Amino acid sequence: MRLIEADELRQFSEILKSRSCSLEDFELHELDTTDPKSDELSPIKGYVEIRRKSNDVVREYVTGDGTSWVSAFENDLGTGRFG
Numbered sequence: 001m002r003l004i005e006a007d008e009l010r011q012f013s014e015i016l017k018s019r020s021c022s023l024e025d026f027e028l029h030e031l032d033t034t035d036p037k038s039d040e041l042s043p044i045k046g047y048v049e050i051r052r053k054s055n056d057v058v059r060e061y062v063t064g065d066g067t068s069w070v071s072a073f074e075n076d077l078g079t080g081r082f083g
Contacts, residue, residue: 003030003046003063011070019077027051055083
């Protein structure tokens, strides 16, 4: 199961576009940390790692049910944490 939802990817792309950043300059990786032994009703959880290719800056955000990694990314991009 994917941790990153389609609407989150759309928001991510819109944030980059609004800041004149290239989508191709950013790479996303998901890490699912959901307990495979848990029942199907347990929340999905994990991390999304975002790397800016042009300067190799990497930041990691908690993702899954009830998280807002997109807002945290937008804040980090706006405050210069990605260079």
